[in-house]
Amino acid sequence: MTIKTRFTELFGVEHPIVQGGMQWVGRAELVSAVANAGALGFITALTQPTPDDLRREIETTTTIGAYLGERLVGAARLTLDGETGWISRVAVAPDQQGAGIGSGLLEAVEAAAPAEVTRFRLGAGHKSSANIAMYERRGYQELSRSIDTAGIELVIMGKDR
Ligand SMILES: CC(C)(COP(=O)(O)OP(=O)(O)OC[C@H]1O[C@@H](n2cnc3c(N)ncnc32)[C@H](O)[C@@H]1OP(=O)(O)O)[C@@H](O)C(=O)NCCC(=O)NCCS
Numbered sequence: 001m002t003i004k005t006r007f008t009e010l011f012g013v014e015h016p017i018v019q020g021g022m023q024w025v026g027r028a029e030l031v032s033a034v035a036n037a038g039a040l041g042f043i044t045a046l047t048q049p050t051p052d053d054l055r056r057e058i059e060t061t062t063t064i065g066a067y068l069g070e071r072l073v074g075a076a077r078l079t080l081d082g083e084t085g086w087i088s089r090v091a092v093a094p095d096q097q098g099a100g101i102g103s104g105l106l107e108a109v110e111a112a113a114p115a116e117v118t119r120f121r122l123g124a125g126h127k128s129s130a131n132i133a134m135y136e137r138r139g140y141q142e143l144s145r146s147i148d149t150a151g152i153e154l155v156i157m158g159k160d161r
Contacts, residue, residue, distance in 0.1 A: 012072065014038030023047050028060040032077065035063065036089060064108045066092070066101050076105040078112055085110070085117040106138060110161075118161050123154035132157070 005016045017039035019026065026044040034041030048054040059080065066074035074092035078085050087109050092101045110120060122140065124131045132142075132155055140157040148154050 011040050013040050018042075028057050028079075032061040032063070032079070036077070059114065062109065062112050063089070064105060064112060066105055068096070074101045074105050076109045078109040080114070080117065083116055083118045085113040085120045087120055087122040090122075102134070103138070113161075119158055120161065121156060121158045123148070123156050126153040126155050 002014070003016055007016045008014065013035075015038045019030065019034040019039060019041040021042050021044040022030075023044045024047050026042055027047065028043060031041035031043050043054075043057055045054055048057050061080075062078045064076050064078075065072050071093075073096045075089060076087060076091075077089040078087055080086075087106070090102060090105055090109075092105070113120070120140075121143070122135065123146070124135060126145065135157050139159040141159065142155050143158045144156045146154050146156055
């Protein structure tokens with residue numbers, strides 16, 4: 001069930017739920033997971049010892065949205081792990097697929113990576129052959145396989161910048 005309130009409209013979130021600060025817990029990974037679940041999360045500023053550490057924490061995860069007017073029609077996420085940029089949650093609204101939005105999001109998250117990122121990684125379900133072919137056409141190659149938390153076999157793909 002979807003609950004629409006002034007809060008969901010104002011912040012563009014799916015659910016009227018806020019993840020409070022929670023020092024030592026409200027880090028980028030949690031905030032990113034909360035955002036992906038459709039709620040609003042906050043990084044806690046005093047968890048990090050210095051303003052530079054806080055800036056790095058904020059920059060760890062970037063999510064880029066694609067909009068048609070005010071409608072969010074696609075998104076992709078970049079998470080930094082040293083020199084590696086992990087791309088995830090690439091998704092386009094079903095009625096907007098096949099129009100170049102997914103390709104644009106992939107290019108945009110790659111371009112958003114800071115200079116220290118020298119390689120990109122992503123995971124695709126092993127049965128998602130159309131997606132795997134799409135990534136191959138954009139320079140990604142299979143590197144390994146792994147099982148995700150839902151028990152799905154993932155093809156881990158990568159390319160150098
Ligand atoms: C995968 C996805 C993000 C692609 O976004 P999109 O906006 O439809 O993609 P684009 O229009 O930019 O097309 C990218 C390529 O995929 C192809 N493609 C798009 N939709 C396709 C489909 N349903 N079946 C087969 N190929 C398709 C396009 O022809 C294009 O081919 P190209 O490499 O020759 O240019 C989108 O289909 C989606 O959200 N799927 C569901 C979620 C998902 O699977 N996410 C990826 C997780 S790894």
